[in-house]
Amino acid sequence: MRDVLRHHLFWPVAALVALLVANTVARPSFLAVTVRDGHLFGAPIDILRTTAPLLLVALGMTLVIATRGIDLSVGAVVAVSGAVALSHIASSPNPDSPVTVLTAIALALVLCLLLGVWNGFLVSVLGIQPIIATLILMTAGRGVAMLITGGMITTVNSAPFKVLGSGFWLGLPVAAVIAFGVFAVVAFVVRRTALGMLLEATGINPAASRLSGVRSRTLTWTVYTASGLFAGLAGLLISADTMAADANNAGLFIELDAILAVVIGGTALSGGKFNLSGTLVGALVIATLERTVTVLGISPLVTPLFMALVVIAVTLLQSPRMRERLTAARRRQVMAPAEPPSTARPDSTPDSTEVKA
Amino acid sequence: MTTSAPAPGAAPTEPVAPRARARKLPARLDRRYLPVLGTFVVLALMLIVGGTRYENFLTPAVISNLFINNAHLIVLAVGMTFVILTGGIDLSVGSVLALSTVITAALLQAGLPVPVVLPLSVGAGTVIGLAHGVMIHYFQVQPFVATLAGMFLARGLCFLIAPESIAIDDPSFVALASWVQIFGEWRMTSSVLIALIVVGLGFLVLHFTRFGRTVYAIGGGEQSALLMGLPVARTKVLAYVVSGTCAGLGGLLFAMFSRSGYSLTGVAMELDAIAAVVIGGTLLTGGTGFVLGSVLGVLVLGLIQTIITFEGTLSSWWTKIVIGVLLLIFVALQRVLSLRRT
Numbered sequence: 007m008r009d010v011l012r013h014h015l016f017w018p019v020a021a022l023v024a025l026l027v028a029n030t031v032a033r034p035s036f037l038a039v040t041v042r043d044g045h046l047f048g049a050p051i052d053i054l055r056t057t058a059p060l061l062l063v064a065l066g067m068t069l070v071i072a073t074r075g076i077d078l079s080v081g082a083v084v085a086v087s088g089a090v091a092l093s094h095i096a097s098s099p100n101p102d103s104p105v106t107v108l109t110a111i112a113l114a115l116v117l118c119l120l121l122g123v124w125n126g127f128l129v130s131v132l133g134i135q136p137i138i139a140t141l142i143l144m145t146a147g148r149g150v151a152m153l154i155t156g157g158m159i160t161t162v163n164s165a166p167f168k169v170l171g172s173g174f175w176l177g178l179p180v181a182a183v184i185a186f187g188v189f190a191v192v193a194f195v196v197r198r199t200a201l202g203m204l205l206e207a208t209g210i211n212p213a214a215s216r217l218s219g220v221r222s223r224t225l226t227w228t229v230y231t232a233s234g235l236f237a238g239l240a241g242l243l244i245s246a247d248t249m250a251a252d253a254n255n256a257g258l259f260i261e262l263d264a265i266l267a268v269v270i271g272g273t274a275l276s277g278g279k280f281n282l283s284g285t286l287v288g289a290l291v292i293a294t295l296e297r298t299v300t301v302l303g304i305s306p307l308v309t310p311l312f313m314a315l316v317v318i319a320v321t322l323l324q325s326p327r328m329r330e331r332l333t334a335a336r337r338r339q340v341m342a343p344a345e346p347p348s349t350a351r352p353d354s355t356p357d358s359t360e361v362k363a
Numbered sequence: 364m365t366t367s368a369p370a371p372g373a374a375p376t377e378p379v380a381p382r383a384r385a386r387k388l389p390a391r392l393d394r395r396y397l398p399v400l401g402t403f404v405v406l407a408l409m410l411i412v413g414g415t416r417y418e419n420f421l422t423p424a425v426i427s428n429l430f431i432n433n434a435h436l437i438v439l440a441v442g443m444t445f446v447i448l449t450g451g452i453d454l455s456v457g458s459v460l461a462l463s464t465v466i467t468a469a470l471l472q473a474g475l476p477v478p479v480v481l482p483l484s485v486g487a488g489t490v491i492g493l494a495h496g497v498m499i500h501y502f503q504v505q506p507f508v509a510t511l512a513g514m515f516l517a518r519g520l521c522f523l524i525a526p527e528s529i530a531i532d533d534p535s536f537v538a539l540a541s542w543v544q545i546f547g548e549w550r551m552t553s554s555v556l557i558a559l560i561v562v563g564l565g566f567l568v569l570h571f572t573r574f575g576r577t578v579y580a581i582g583g584g585e586q587s588a589l590l591m592g593l594p595v596a597r598t599k600v601l602a603y604v605v606s607g608t609c610a611g612l613g614g615l616l617f618a619m620f621s622r623s624g625y626s627l628t629g630v631a632m633e634l635d636a637i638a639a640v641v642i643g644g645t646l647l648t649g650g651t652g653f654v655l656g657s658v659l660g661v662l663v664l665g666l667i668q669t670i671i672t673f674e675g676t677l678s679s680w681w682t683k684i685v686i687g688v689l690l691l692i693f694v695a696l697q698r699v700l701s702l703r704r705t
Binding site: 076132133134135137138139141142143144145146147148149150152153157253262265266269274275276305307308309310311312313314315317318321322325326327328 | 509514684
């Protein structure tokens with residue numbers, strides 16, 4: 007039991023379960039999944055679909071945070087991606103042809119990849135603090151997206167593109183299949199090769215890892231590039247869902263939601279150890295929370311309040327001091343004097359933040 | 364910009380420890396002032412370019428309006444400077460500003476007198492700032508996350524209090540808001556006066572009090588400050604309290620400016636405040652920067668807006684691109700300066 011309580015995913019999963027229980031109590035049919043028109047249908051499937059873009063962005067964000075960075079520009083990249091793809095489709099004579107759609111997707115992804123390369127260049131080569139380096143693109147990116155769409159909300163009608171947002175494949179939403187597929191591939195590559203460990207080494211101490219032969223700079227550059235690419239993919243999913251490119255509102259605050267998902271998942275913003283399964287749970291918690299608020303009949307405008315409460319609860323429960331208290335209390339109950347101090351768990355030590363300058 | 368892999372063994376990109384005084388630079392300007400000087404030059408250039416390009420640009424009316432339209436942002440930037448100097452960040456200021464406008468409007472609508480309402484709406488900011496400080500210092504939550512939570516909390520509370528915009532028509536509040544002092548063609552409203560007082564206080568506190576020096580010391584190195592026996596805990600919490608209070612006060616100024624309270628005001632305003640502080644020459648790692656620099660930063664942002672309005676043909680989204688480019692230039696400048704220091 008104690009192992010379960012101490013597991014790093016315990017609190018995030020508990021939050022997710024609590025949300026699902028609250029939903030089921032409010033609407034008993036909440037968890038029901040039925041087959042309709044040859045594909046699965048129901049609230050859980052819908053949650054999977056709405057999680058997709060957030061999951062992609064949070065995936066890139068986790069990798070960036072692992073290297074002790076942060077990527078604030080993802081929301082702007084989402085807007086740019088949608089703007090590029092839809093502008094290309096809208097300007098082509100034949101919006102329904104798969105070739106047009108594929109070119110649009112390729113254009114958008116390449117541009118977002120380049121935006122990621124730009125962020126990576128600022129951070130890894132020029133050595134600008136990540137928060138500021140990506141703040142530049144965060145501010146300018148939406149302006150660029152506006153420039154591409156000419157300040158309008160571009161809308162298109164293109165059946166092949168629409169599939170990305172609201173199509174189904176093998177009974178599952180295409181968006182979810184793409185996002186979870188990418189997530190699985192990245193998780194596999196990161197955790198089954200040394201890549202994940204090298205990323206953590208870079209995050210824990212960039213100088214030391216460089217001196218021990220880790221190509222920190224290339225790694226840092228790579229994660230920002232990946233973050234840009236994933237944000238671009240998320241932008242395609244979002245714009246395909248609404249079939250509109252809104253430079254002002256597409257992906258607004260998605261960077262904050264993604265950071266929240268990462269934090270709820272137990273990855274510390276101070277870099278180092280990261281936790282992809284936690285990010286997955288975190289993204290699901292946020293998507294479910296948004297759903298819960300509508301199910302409970304609360305105005306969706308109040309959602310931020312609940313987000314804040316979840317974040318405050320989870321971060322406080324994960325904070326070193328609270329863990330100390332909890333272990334101390336538990337120790338007093340059990341009266342086991344020989345228990346090793348469990349506060350020295352690597353994922354909660356704040357030591358890495360002290361290695362400054 | 365290249366996409367090729369960096370050469371192995373290139374110079375390390377670790378931030379260098381800021382050194383307060385530049386050696387080997389006798390009788391020249393202290394390096395600490397260089398970024399601020401850069402901001403000043405940009406501001407002067409913008410004024411000159413604007414003045415030569417457009418008629419009626421360099422007039423007291425335009426300059427007065429620059430201050431009147433940005434009074435709330437100046438106050439936010441002063442508070443943000445305190446937090447950034449300690450090496451932290453406050454993402455909640457935009458939402459707290461909105462919360463303060465909504466509280467002001469809702470309480471005035473309920474018929475409470477102005478002397479009761481004003482402390483309450485500013486106090487809301489103070490309380491949120493205190494909560495941030497406690498979370499950050501005592502629970503060791505990263506400033507980014509703690510203030511992000513505060514941002515969501517404040518925004519949610521706004522909608523809980525008032526989903527719709529509330530107009531303010533309380534006569535004494537309107538009288539306070541429309542108080543204006545006219546010197547020739549110059550105009551100064553009550554909000555500009557308050558903003559200038561806040562700037563003055565911020566300057567005095569940072570440079571002439573023990574608290575201010577401790578703020579700089581924490582930004583320079585928290586461990587060292589702790590070992591020196593400085594009251595790190597109290598100062599760090601206070602820095603967030605200052606920022607929260609400034610955000611609350613900023614909300615009051617914005618309520619005076621817009622004569623209403625609306626839950627969606629100040630979206631992304633925290634970014635403007637951070638951009639102003641960075642353009643004003645404060646390092647985000649903490650320890651170096653000036654309140655007056657942040658004020659210059661706000662004026663630069665305001666002038667960009669003014670110039671784009673004067674230009675007329677340029678669309679408003681150019682503002683964002685120009686701010687991004689300016690940020691890039693200033694960050695690169697700071698980077699070069701800190702590299703040369705080694």
